[in-house]
Amino acid sequence: MSNFATRDFSGGGLDFKAAVTNSGAPDFGSGDKGGDASAATAVDETANAERLAALEQERQAAAAKARDAGWAPQVPYNYTENTNPAGEIGEAPDAAAPAAPWLADAVIYEWCDEYGEVGPRNEELERELFQAEHRMRSGGAIQALTFDVSVEGPEASRPAPVREFDDAGLHPVMRENVRLCGYVAPTVIQAYCIPAVLMGHDVVACAQTGSGKTGAYLIPILSRLMGKAKALAAPRPNPKGYNRMTDRVRAEPLVLIVCPTRELACQIFDDCRRLCYRTQLRPCVIYGGAPTRTQRESLEMGCDVLIATPGRLMDFMQQQNLVAFHRLKFTVIDEADELLSNGWEECMEKIFSGADVNVDADHTYLMFSATFPKEARKLAKEYMEDDFVKIRVGRVGSTHANIKQTIVWVDDSSKNQALFDLVFNSEPCRTLIFVNAKRKAEMVDDFLYNKGLPSTSIHSDRTQREREDALRAFKMAKCPILVATGVTARGLDVSGVGHVINYDMPSTAYGGITEYVHRIGRTGRIGNVGRATSFYNEGNEEIADALVKLLVENKQEVPDFLQDRIPETLDFDEDKTDNEDDDGGFGAAGFGAGDDAGSSEGDVNGSEAGGFKADNDDENKMASW
Template sequence: MSFTGGLAAALPDNGGEPASNQADATAPAVEAAAPDTRPQDHGWVAKQGYDYELYMKSAKDLAEAQARFTGKEPQVAVGGLAQGKMAFDAAVYEWNDDFGDVGPRFEELEKQLFGAENHVRAGINFEKVQSLDVTQEGSIRVVPIRKFEDAALHPVMLENVQLAGYEIPTPIQQYCLPSIAKGYDIVACAQTGSGKTAAFLIPILSKLMGKAKKLAAPRPNPALFEPGITPGVRAEPLVLIVCPTRELATQIFDEARRFCYRTMLRPCVIYGGGRVGDQIQQLSKGCDLLIGTPGRLVDFINRPHVLTLKRLKYMVIDEADEMVSSDWETEMKTIMSGGDQEEGNITYMMFSATFPKICRDLAKEHLAHDHVRIRVGRAGSSTENIKQDVVYCDASMKRKALCDLLLAAPPCRTLIFVNSQRAADEVDDFIFNANFPCTTLHSGRTQLEREDSIRAFRSGKAPIMIATGVSARGLDVHNVLHVINYDLPSAQYGGIEEYTHRIGRTGRIGNLGLATSFYNERDADLAETLVKTMLETHQAIPDFLQSFIPEGFTPKGEGDINLLKFDADSDNGEEDATESAEAAGGAWGAPEATSGWGVPAAGGLGEPTENPTTLTPVPADPTWAVQPEVQQPTAVNPVAVASSWGATPVNPSSVAPVNSWGAAPVNPPSAAPVNSWGAAPVNPPSAAPANSWGAPPVDPPSAVPQQTWGAPTPAESAPAPYDDSW
C-alpha cells in the first residue's frame, strides 16, 4: 500500500516515494484500506484504555495505590495513577545555602531533565530556518550573535544550554539574547517553532544568576522543609511569564526546570484546574520564576499573603495575540498594572505571531519608548519544512478518509485538529473503536485527564492525539511528523492564523513534517488565503483550488512570493495605524509591503517615497543603515505636507489627498512647506540626522557592523566573558 500524502518525504528510511499532493476534486486522495485491516498490522502500537477507576480515587487512596503500583507493568492503562503527579509537582533543582556559588550535580535529576527524549535536535533542513529574513523595527538596533558562546552567558547557563542539545541559535534567539542582555524591552514576532521560549529564558536566567543572592527573597531550607510543619514564605518572583493555555504553561515550566538546573533560581507554575492548595504549597517553598495562566495569576495576586510582585524584574507575555483573542484582556491589564510591582524597574517582553490593536495598546502603555522590535519572516507565515497537502473530502466521508490516511501513512506521532470538543470526542470514539492508539485534548476534559493525554502522546503510548486548536496552542512535542486538519478553521475558529499555528506543531527547528487538510465546499471562505499561504512556501496547489491562484504563479507553486498580498495584521485598518503611530514611533500599523507590521528597517524618518506601500523590508544587519533611493523635492516635483505633526497644511486649499498614511500628496503644490514628521525637509541636509529612526549616524563608525546573519565570523580564541552587570 502506498502513501499519497507526502509523509514519505518527512520520514527517513520508509522505502516509499512521495507522490504528488494534487488531489482529485471528487475523491479522497488516500488509497482505501481493506475492511479487515488492523492498525497494528501496519505498525501502530496497541490501543490503551483510560483507567477511570484509578482516576476517581481520593488523594489518600491514590497514595496507597501508588505504593502498591510499584513494579507493575506501567503500560496497563492511561491514567493519573500510572502516569505520575501533576505538572506543577515536577521535580526542580532545590538550592541549599551550603552549595556556595554553583550547585553540585545530581545525576538522577540531570538524567530526568536532560535525557535523550528532551534534547532539542535541529533538523536536516535547519539551513532554511537560518535563511529567514530578520527585520529590526524601531529606533534601537542590536548586533546579533552567531553562537551561544558569543552571548556572554553565565558558565552554568552555557553548560545547561549544551546539555539541552542547543547547538546553533535560531534567528529569534540571535537577536533576543543580546537585546535582553542590554536591558531593552522587546516586541518579537516570529514563526511558530522558531525557539521563542529559549530566546527569553536563557538570557533572563543567565543575567539573574550573578545577582540571585542579592535580589531573591528569603526561602526555607529545602533540606529541612516539611509541608504543613515548616513555615513557608510568600512567593516574590523576579520573573513572571504569562501564557494563554495550561498546556503551554507546563511546557514552559519544563523548559525552565532545565535552564534553572544547578542555580538558586527556583521555577514554579500555576494554572487553572490544578489543586490550589498544592500550588500554594509549591510557592511557599520559594519562587524566583513564575509561569502562569491569567485567571490563576489574578486569583493569586488578590491573595497578597501568597504572592507579591514587588521584586519583579522581568515580565514576559507569550502568545500575546491568543491572550487577547481569548477574552483575557481584563486579566492582562490587572497583571501588567494591577499588582504591587514597580513599573519603572520592570523589563517587558511580548512574543506573538501577530499583533492586533489590543496587543499594540498594551505595548504602548507599558513598554519603553525605545524598545526593540524584531520580526522573523512574515507575521503568521509558515515554513518550507512543512509539506502542505489539501485533499477534497465530503463531510460524510471524513471518518473513512481519516482511517484510510492513518493506515496508508507510516506510524508516527500524529496530531488531528478539529473545531469543537464534540467533534474531538466523536473522532476519538470512532478511531479508538477502529483499534487506533489515540487520546484527546480539549478544555472539556479535567486537568488530570489533559495532562495524562499529553504524557501519553509524548511517550508514544497514544501516538495519535485529537485536539481543538486552542488547547494545542504552542504545544511542542518532539517528532510530531504529521498534522491532520480534520476540520479546517473557518473565520469563527481563527481562520488562516489558526491554520498556521496548527501546522506549526510539526516541522519545528528545521525538522521535516507533513500537514494534510480535508477540504470541502464549507471551507470556501478560507480558500483564497489558504492558496496564498501555500504558495508562500512553494507548495503545489490541488486542482479544485487552482482557480484561486493569483497572477504570476503556477499550480506547482512557482512564482515570486513578493507579489503575494496578505491582509495587514491590524484588525481595524488605518484607524488603528493613526492611533498607534504617535506612541509607537510611527511604525505600528503603518502600511508595509509584506506583513503590515511596522516599517522596514532601512527606512528612516524624513524619507518620503512615491510608493511607500511597495517598500520591501531590508534585513536588519548590517544593511539596515542603507537608505532607499528617494526622490528629493525639486521645483518640478516638490513635497507638500502639514506644518507639523497633526497640524493643518500650510496651503490647505492647494493640497491634494494623500495616497496613503505618511505618503506624499497625489498632486503636490508648487511650493514645499516647512519640515514635518514623515516628510523630507525643505532644505535636506547632506547627511542624515544623527538619531534618525533607521538612518545612519552623522559620523558613522569606521568599523563595519557584524556580518549578516548566518555568514561566517572570524575565529575567536575564547567565549565572550560572562556579563553580570544589571
C-alpha cells in the same frame, strides 16, 4: 476521556456502554407477562454480548494489523499509567510507571543552603529532565530557510545577532543547560532576542510558530539572573527538613510569565525547570483546573520564576500573604494577541501596572505575539521604555517551507475512512489531528481506536487531570495519535510531531487562516521537517483565498480545485492590520515595517540560504537570515 470501557467498538455508531446499559429492560406497558419479558431481556442481552464480543474480536484483529504496520499497542486508557520513558514510537512498555498526578508537581532542582555559586549535579534528576522526549533538537533543514528580519529601535539599542550560544555571553551554567537541552545553535528569533534582553532592553517580538520563542526569552532572562539570584531573591526555606507549618514563606518572584492556556503554561514550566537546573532560581507554575492547594504549597517554598495563566494569577494576586511582586525584574507576556482577543485586556493592564511597584524600578517587559493588534501596541507604548526593541522574523501570520502542506478534497461523509487510510498507510509517528468541535474529538478518537490505532483525545470539557495525562501519553508515545480541538493544542510544543492533520479546516468562526497556521505549526519546528494534510470541501471556501496565498508564499502545491484562486500578486492583510494605529505611530512605520511597510511580496530577492544581510537604515534594520 474515552477509555476501554466506553469506546464505540463498532466504528459505526454502536456505543459499547449504551449497548450494555440499555440492553432490554422489561417494557411493562407492552402487555407481556413478566416471565416473557424476562426471557426477552435475556435473549437481548445474549445477542448484545455476542455482538460486542464479535466487535471486540474485530478491533483486536485491526490492532494487530496496526502493530504490524509499526504503530504502538493500544492502551485501554489508564490515567495513572501512561509514561513511556523511552519515548519511541512502537516501543511502549507493557507495564508503565505511574505518572505524576499534576504537571505542576514535576520535580525541580531544589537549592540547598550549603551549595556554593553552582549546585552539584544530580544524575537521576538530569536523566529525567533531559531524557529523549524532552530534547527538541534543531533540525538540519533550518539551513535551507531564509527569513526577513526586521529590527526597530534607536540605533544604539539595536542588537547584533549572535550566531553561536558560546558567543552570546551566557552564564556558564546556562550554557551547559542549553547544551543538555540539545540546542545546537540559536534560532533566528533567539539570535536577536538573546542579545537584546542581555542588553537590558524591553522587547516586542513576533516570529512564526515553532521558531524557539520560549528559549528566546527564558535563556537570556535566567542567564542575567544567575550569579545575582542570591542578592535579588527573597529568603526561602532550606528544602532539607522543610516544615510547612513553620517554614513557609511568601512568594516574591523575580520573573513573571503569563500565557493564555494551561497546556502552554505547563510547557513553559517544563522548559524552565530544565534551564534552572543547578541554579538558585526556583520555578513554579499556577493554572486553573488543578487544585489550588498544591500550587499554594509550591509557592510557599519560595518562587523566583512564576509561570501563570491569567485567571489563576488574578486569584492569587488578591492574596498578598501568598504572592507579592515588589521584587519583580521581568514580565513576559507570551501569545499576547491570544490573551487580548479572549478578553484579558483588563488583566493585562493590572499585570503591567503591578510590575511597576518593584522596589528599584529596574524592570524589563517582553511581549511575544503572532500578530500585534491595537491593544497590544497600546500596552507596549504605555509601559515599555522609549528605546524598546521590536523584532519581527518572517511575515506576521505566515509559516515556512519546511512544513509540506497537502490539501485534499474530502466530503464530510468520507472523512472517517479517508482519515484511517491516511494514518494507517503513513509512516508511524506522533500524529496530531485537529477537529473543530469537542464532541467530534471524542468521535474521531473512538473511530480510530476501534480501527486498531493507538489514539487518545483532548478538549476543554475534559478535566485538567485528563488533559494532562492525554498530553503526557502523547509526548511519551504511549498514545502517539492525539485528536484535539484547536484551543487545547494552542502553543503545544512536542518533540517529534511528524504529521498534523486537519480533519476539519478551521472556518472563520474557529479562527480561520490564523488558526490554520497555528495548527500546522505543531510540526516542522526549529528547523525540523514536518507534514500537514488538510481535508477540504465546499464548506471551507471562506478561507480558500488566504489558504492559496499561504501555499504559494511557501512554494507548496496548489491542488487543481483551488487553481483558480491563485492571485497575480501576493498581498497580505495581516501586514496592514498590524501597522494600523490611531495616531500613526508604532515605531518608524508601524510594527515590522521596512521600506515597503504594509505588504509582503514573497521571498527576499538576493538572499542566500542561511545567510544574513542588513542595511544601515536609520530607522529599521532589515535582514535576511
